[in-house]
Amino acid sequence: MSLWSRSRSWARAIFRRNRMESEMETELRFHIDTFAEQLVRSGVSREEAMRRARIEFGGIERAKEEGREARGVSLLDQLLQDLRFGARMFRKSPGFTVVAVLTLALGIGANTAIFSVVNAVLLSPLPYANAHRLAMVKEILPNMSAEPFNVSGPDIAQIQKLNHVFEDVGGFRVWTYELSGKGEPQRVTADRISSNLFDVLGVQPLAGRVFAPQEEPFGHQVVILSYGLWQRQFGGQQNILGQTIDLDRKPYTIVGVMRQSFILPLPGMLQGVSADLWVPLGLSKEELADFGDNFSYTVVGRLKPGIQQGQVNADLQLVAQGVLETYKQWAREANMPLGDFRLGMASMPLSSEVTGPLKPMLLMLLGAVGFVLLIACVNVANLLMMRSVGRQKEMAVRLAIGAGRLRLLRQFLVEGLLLAFAGGALGLGMAIWFKDALVSRIPSNIPQFHDIELDWAVLLFNFVLVTLAGLTFGTLPALWASKTDFGALLQESGRGNSQGPDHRRLRAAFVIVEVALSVMLLVGAGLLVRSFQRVLSTNPGFRPEHVLTASIDLPSDEYSQDEKVASFYKQLMDKLLQTPGIAAAGGSTDLPLLGGWTHAFTVEGYQPPPGPALSLCNHSVIFGDYLQTMGIPLLGGRYFTEQDGAKSTPVLIVSESLSRKYWPGQNPLGKRLKWGPPESTDPWLTVVGVVGDVKQGALETATDAHTYEAYAQLGAPLSLRIALRGQGDAGALAADIRAATRSLDPQLALGSIRTMDQVIRRSTESRRFVLALVGSFAALALLLAAVGIYAVLAYSVTRRAHELGVRMALGARRGDVLRLVLCHGLRVTAVGIALGVIGALALTRLLQSLLFEVRPTDPATFAVVLLLMASVSLAASYLPARRAMRVDPMVALRYE
């Protein structure tokens, strides 16, 4: 049936029903009036005549009800009747209705909002065609690490050639360029892509074309713009194709523009920064000779249809053997020892690489917010239940005048659903707001490759949730009503203290469930808080305050001579140090917390234990007073000085953990190590200083061994991360460094200008996000549970006023009554807490991946939660208990 005809039939049903009702009313009134008139004519008074006529007629309402049934009134009509009746009941108790609807709206709104994130991130396919057939290929160096690496440049062609499982394989490398010639020079992120990559992913450009295979080799200066850069830098100009832009001061011709929805790379593919533009892979001669080195290329393949993951990995082992052969050949030609070099390959679905790491976090959030809704539902069921007790009389009367029992049950269901849908509608409104709040705070590691929207899937989820909720708390009172003997009830006069023990137990069960769920949420939130505290209190190994960093990448063509590079950085440092407000300045190839390169090295005289034979460390080449600027403490020996130059002995500064591992209990100063395996021909480096350990990855990761070499003793790197230490707000130094670089090279663009405080905040933002959400869910749960406890006890005190009055009349003191009610509350809470603790012990294990230095069974957290829950329950019980204490025995007894 179409929507239109359906709504027409609805309208007709309502319209016809109204007319039928009014006609029936007229007809019956006519009957009674005419009958009465006849009686009046026979001499009875008018009043008496009306009375007799009504009695003779019998039950008018019953006749109407039977009349309706006789006419075959549709189910829809009855439903409408139930709805109207339900709505009237709710209007009559606005307090109850507002509390119930708001509770539900909060629960449903929060659930819908969280689900909209889960839907966009986990449930929607990646924004590429054939997303389910895309897989990443990685290389494994069993000698170095069990963790797979990305792929070495020359191997891409080998994988393309040797595999039998992929329709096509493409690769890319993340790069940055200086974009100039148009407005303020800036650093842009770019992907150098194989010409077939967009085809592998199944994406087409918005305008123009993708790269041709002949453009893939080195030296083709063509570029495809992202939609964002096209809008930002060129104002969405229409005739952009064929124009040129300058990348690293070389002209590139724009051949295409990608769609707005296209993101590459996605988080998990490499660095999660989506590229501003794409250029051909263009492997240089040096890069083509990077055999077994520089594992920086992300490789994505589109599987042939019907290929299983197992087949892929088996095939890739053969490919790896083939690749190793090319290494051996290269080693022979270059006369370099390859040693016991082993290579493996592995493939993993692209979607699991991108969204896999987010799964535990998002599912945990969905679970937590589900708990909140469950508590909200229990609360509403509880409220409905109490109200249904107050409606026993109404039910009994309705049964007596001819309503079927089924009809009553349906009434409860309809009321439950009515409430749920009111809450759901309001919740949907809240969800819009919640979602916007979520999206604006969403950490950058959650990819937003689909807009997070309340689309049809989310609406469906909302609808299902609402229906389930309505059925849940509609059925409970209905079940209770079906067990009640209404006939007996009606006979009872007065208030009828007929709540069975079953019923009281059910209400206690509600509270227990609420408390248990709240305890579980609170424990979860508590563990996350403790982890967060631990993370914040970890020593990053440097002093982040007052430090600003920025990256400089000198274009290689203009800075082709080492002297020019060296003089640029020398002049830059001089300028910076002359700037008032800058206390120290330096540069490094990589910065703390932002990752870096691992290098293999050999320590003189060190016998490695059996197993993975290579020693690995993070390595930075530093310039100026970098260590002092970062506040990395010197523990022994010295920092680099001006004397450490190209002609002096090669020296090294090592981190404390490296020194402790390789020279335990010895003085590391004067010891020597070299890059590469033992057979390498690199020169020995002498240790002249030991500095503190620095977190190179996230704060949560272990500190790795780290080494520093002086920039002055090596060739000059074109790229350097500059660090400045000021006195006040580090952000204010940005203008200084901009001015300094511009005075030296007006075309040069600075990249990634940020304070180390920002870097730290960024590295904890995901944790902050989860914590804020789970924390507010837990707070909401606690509040709802408190309301639940309060409501149940307050109700029970009202019901037991008589009993309490009798107790007091018989000599119970107020304190006894207070204790009685408090104990009742606490007993129920205690059971809830016990169940909650058991549940938490079972569930918090799932949190493991989100915890840091806190066990899922952390006793302190459990103790705090226990105490918190107990005191909240005490407070919630206290108010009704105080009211119970004030029961006037005389009033209570007289009330009977």
Place this chain on the structure above:
Amino acid sequence: MDKQLDLLQGTLDMLILKAVSLGPLHGYGILLRIQQISKDRLEIQQGSLYPALYRLEHQGWIASEWGESENNRKAKYYKLTAAGKRRLQAETENWNRMAEVMAGILGTKPEEI
């Protein structure tokens, strides 16, 4: 007045059909007509008259129309439809046969067996 008889299950429908077969009537008129032709010997629950009317109307044996009553009020008149006429005829035959059979059975004397 003789003692009133309770209505036999299912006979109210027949009575209504018979009453309206003599000319269109409103609900109260039907009640009066039944009382009149039964000479007040049947007890009819007034309240049960209307559900029965609606049922018969729903089945298409009687049709209703709004008109004006003797006391100048709006009243709903019922009249027999063609289907109702056939129904009444069938019911009457049925009833007569049944009554005959019942009478025969109940009038049986021991020597007749």
